[in-house]
Amino acid sequence: MQMQTTQKNFKVGMTHRTDMRILDTEEINFEIDMCIGCDRCMRACPVPLSNQVTIADLNRANVSDEITPIVARFTDECVMCGSCVPVCPVDNHRDLLMLSLKQRLGISWNGQVDLSKAMGHLPPGWDVSLVLLCLREQAIFSDARVVPDNYLLHFVATSDILTLSSGVELMREGEFGRDIFFILDGQCEVFSQGTDQRSLPLAVLRRGEYIGEQGMLTGQPRSVTVRSAQDRTVVLKVPEQVMQRLMEVVPAVQEFFVQLSSARAVEDMLSRLELFKDISTEDIHALATQATIQRFEREEQLFSEERKGQPVRETFHLMLDGFVRVARKTGRSEHPERIIAYRQRGDYFVGGLDMLGDRRAVTVTAITRVTVAEITRVQLKTLLIRYPAFKERIQERVQLYQEANTAAHSAVFEPFDPEQLQQALVNTSSAAEARSGLHALVSDGVVEGTEVLVIDLDKCIHCNECEEACERRHGQSRMNREGMVVGNMSIVTACRQCQDPVCMLCSRAGIARKPSGEVYITESCIGCGICAERCPYDNISIVSLTEDENEAQPASWQRFSRFFSKGFGKERGRKVLPMAQTPAEPGPLQPFVNDGLENLRKKIAIKCDLCAGYNNQACVQACPTGAAIRVNPVTFFGSTEDILSRKAR
Ligand SMILES: Nc1ncnc2c1ncn2[C@@H]1O[C@@H]2COP(=O)(O)O[C@H]2[C@H]1O
Numbered sequence: 001m002q003m004q005t006t007q008k009n010f011k012v013g014m015t016h017r018t019d020m021r022i023l024d025t026e027e028i029n030f031e032i033d034m035c036i037g038c039d040r041c042m043r044a045c046p047v048p049l050s051n052q053v054t055i056a057d058l059n060r061a062n063v064s065d066e067i068t069p070i071v072a073r074f075t076d077e078c079v080m081c082g083s084c085v086p087v088c089p090v091d092n093h094r095d096l097l098m099l100s101l102k103q104r105l106g107i108s109w110n111g112q113v114d115l116s117k118a119m120g121h122l123p124p125g126w127d128v129s130l131v132l133l134c135l136r137e138q139a140i141f142s143d144a145r146v147v148p149d150n151y152l153l154h155f156v157a158t159s160d161i162l163t164l165s166s167g168v169e170l171m172r173e174g175e176f177g178r179d180i181f182f183i184l185d186g187q188c189e190v191f192s193q194g195t196d197q198r199s200l201p202l203a204v205l206r207r208g209e210y211i212g213e214q215g216m217l218t219g220q221p222r223s224v225t226v227r228s229a230q231d232r233t234v235v236l237k238v239p240e241q242v243m244q245r246l247m248e249v250v251p252a253v254q255e256f257f258v259q260l261s262s263a264r265a266v267e268d269m270l271s272r273l274e275l276f277k278d279i280s281t282e283d284i285h286a287l288a289t290q291a292t293i294q295r296f297e298r299e300e301q302l303f304s305e306e307r308k309g310q311p312v313r314e315t316f317h318l319m320l321d322g323f324v325r326v327a328r329k330t331g332r333s334e335h336p337e338r339i340i341a342y343r344q345r346g347d348y349f350v351g352g353l354d355m356l357g358d359r360r361a362v363t364v365t366a367i368t369r370v371t372v373a374e375i376t377r378v379q380l381k382t383l384l385i386r387y388p389a390f391k392e393r394i395q396e397r398v399q400l401y402q403e404a405n406t407a408a409h410s411a412v413f414e415p416f417d418p419e420q421l422q423q424a425l426v427n428t429s430s431a432a433e434a435r436s437g438l439h440a441l442v443s444d445g446v447v448e449g450t451e452v453l454v455i456d457l458d459k460c461i462h463c464n465e466c467e468e469a470c471e472r473r474h475g476q477s478r479m480n481r482e483g484m485v486v487g488n489m490s491i492v493t494a495c496r497q498c499q500d501p502v503c504m505l506c507s508r509a510g511i512a513r514k515p516s517g518e519v520y521i522t523e524s525c526i527g528c529g530i531c532a533e534r535c536p537y538d539n540i541s542i543v544s545l546t547e548d549e550n551e552a553q554p555a556s557w558q559r560f561s562r563f564f565s566k567g568f569g570k571e572r573g574r575k576v577l578p579m580a581q582t583p584a585e586p587g588p589l590q591p592f593v594n595d596g597l598e599n600l601r602k603k604i605a606i607k608c609d610l611c612a613g614y615n616n617q618a619c620v621q622a623c624p625t626g627a628a629i630r631v632n633p634v635t636f637f638g639s640t641e642d643i644l645s646r647k648a649r
Pocket residue numbers: 171190202203205210211212213214215216221222223224225226268
C-alpha cells in the first residue's frame with residue numbers, strides 16, 4: 001500500500017463540517033467590505049482568546065500580511081463551530097473568512113516545537129533523533145516526504161513517552177479508551193479473556209507496531225488486554241486528538257491508517273465469528289486485506305429497493321460498527337416501510353438483496369454511523385466451494401431471515417423479558433403500539449446507549465424530584481424526565497452514554513470517556529457547541545459562564561476551576577455549572593493552566609455523566625417511589641436481534 005504526498009488544501013479541524021469551501025480573493029474582499037465592524041461575531045465566539053481580538057484585526061489579516069501573533073494564535077485556535085455566522089447583521093460568512101485565513105497561515109505544526117516535556121521522559125541513553133528513528137519504523141510514518149520530521153516532533157511533544165517494566169497493563173479488555181500506543185522498543189503481549197476468566201495469549205506485538213487503534217477509531221471498548229512483555233519496553237502514548245490532528249494535516253496518513261486498521265479489525269472480527277469458525281487463518285487474512293471498507297452516515301442508505309440489480313448484489317457485508325435497519329417499502333404514505341430486521345456490529349448480510357431468500361430487494365438504512373467491510377461475490381464463492389460447512393451456515397442464516405420476516409408481519413412481538421416488560425409494554429398498549437414501541441427503541445438509538453435512565457410511569461407520581469435533585473447537585477438539571485414513551489416506560493431525555501459517542505470528536509479534548517464508560521465534559525471545553533450539534537439525541541446543552549456580568553462574583557476562571565475541585569458546591573443554586581465532580585484530566589492539547597486565558601472562558605457544555613465521581617446518581621437516589629432506574633438497554637429491552645425475533649402471540 002502506497003501513501004500519497006501531502007495535499008495542499010488541508011482543512012484543519014474540519015471533520016465536523018463537510019460543506020465548507022474556500023473563498024476566492026474577490027469574495028474575501030466583498031465580505032470584508034460588507035463588514036460594519038460591530039464585533040457581534042467576536043462576542044458570540046466561544047474561543048477564550050476572542051476577547052483579545054477585534055473584527056478589525058481579523059479583517060486586516062484577511063486582506064494584508066499584517067498578522068499579529070495574537071491573530072495568528074486565534075486563527076489556529078478557531079474550531080470552526082460557526083457561532084459567528086447567525087449573529088452577523090450583514091450576513092457575512094465569517095466562518096469561511098476564518099477558513100481562508102487558516103489556509104493562508106498554514107498550520108502551527110510547521111512552527112517551532114517545544115520538546116521540553118518529551119525530553120524529561122526519554123529512557124536513559126535515548127535522544128530525540130532515536131525516537132524519530134523508531135517512529136519511522138511504523139508503516140504509517142515511514143516516508144519523511146509525507147510526514148516531515150517537524151510534524152513528528154510536534155506529534156511526540158504532545159504525546160507521552162512511557163518506559164515500562166515487564167507486565168504493566170496498557171489496556172484492559174472491556175474498558176473504554178481512545179489513546180493509541182506506538183511501540184518504540186521492547187514488546188507487548190495481547191490477551192483475550194477466556195470464558196473461565198483465564199487470559200488466553202493471542203499475539204506478541206513488537207517495535208514498529210501499534211495498539212489501540214480500534215478503540216480510537218470506533219469508540220468501542222478495548223477488544224483485548226495488552227501488557228508489556230519485556231523490561232524497558234518503550235511506547236509512545238498518543239491521545240486521540242493528537243492522532244486526529246496528524247490525520248487532518250496529512251490526509252494521506254488518515255487513508256493509510258484507516259485502511260490498515262480496518263484490515264486488522266476485519267481479520268479480528270472474522271476470526272471471532274461463528275460463521276467463519278473452520279476457515280483457515282490464511283484465508284481469513286486474505287479476505288481481510290482484500291475487503292473494501294465503506295462508511296455511511298446516519299440515515300444514509302446502504303442499499304435501496306430501487307437499486308435492484310446493481311453489481312453490489314451478493315457482496316458479503318460485515319458490519320464493523322453501528323446499527324442498520326432492514327426494511328421493505330410498503331407503498332403506503334402512513335407507514336412507508338415495514339422493518340424486517342436490525343443488524344449491528346459483528347453482524348453480516350449478503351448484499352441488499354436476497355435477505356429473505358425470495359429474490360426481492362430490501363432497503364438497508366444506517367441508524368447510527370456505520371462502517372461496513374465488503375467482500376466480493378467472487379471471494380465469497382471461492383469460500384462456499386472450499387468450505388461446505390460455511391455454505392450450510394449461510395443457508396441457515398437465510399432461514400433465520402425468513403423467520404424474522406414472518407415475525408415482522410405478525411401483529412405483535414412477545415416481550416423479551418416477561419418479568420420486566422410484559423406489564424411495561426403489552427398490558428397498557430395496543431398490539432400496534434407495542435410493536436411500534438419496540439421498533440422505536442432501536443430506531444431512536446436507545447439500544448445504542450450503554451446506560452439509559454427510564455421511568456416506570458406506573459410508579460411515577462410526577463413530583464419532579466429527579467430533575468430537581470440533578471439541578472441541586474450539578475447547578476443545572478442535565479435531564480428532562482419527559483421523553484419517548486414505550487409501553488409504560490418513559491425513556492428520559494438525558495445522555496445515554498452511547499457505544500459510539502459521536503460527540504467525542506472534539507479537537508480540544510473537551511469531552512472524554514472514563515474507562516468505565518461515563519462520557520464527561522473536561523476542563524478543556526470552551527462550549528463551542530460542536531458536540532451538542534453532533535449529538536443525535538439533543539442531550540448536550542451549552543451554558544454561558546459570563547451571565548449576570550454586573551453581579552459581583554468570582555472571576556470566571558475561578559468559578560470554572562472550582563467545578564473541578566472535589567467537594568465543591570454539592571447542592572448549590574442555579575448559576576454553578578455542572579461538571580464531573582472528580583478532577584477531570586486536562587486535555588492533551590490545551591492543558592488546564594491559569595495562564596490568564598481562563599479568565600476569558602465564555603461557555604461550557606453540560607451533559608449527564610452518570611454523576612461521575614459520586615457514589616450514587618442523584619436522580620435515582622431522589623425518586624421517592626423507585627420509579628427512576630438506570631438500565632443497560634440491551635439487558636433490559638433485549639438486543640436488536642432479541643427484539644426482532646420475538647414471535648407473534
Ligand atoms: N488478535 C490481535 N492481535 C494483535 N493485536 C490485537 C488483536 N486484537 C486486537 N488487537 C489490538 O489490541 C487493541 C486493544 O484495544 P483496541 O480494541 O482499541 O485495539 C486493539 C488492537 O490494536
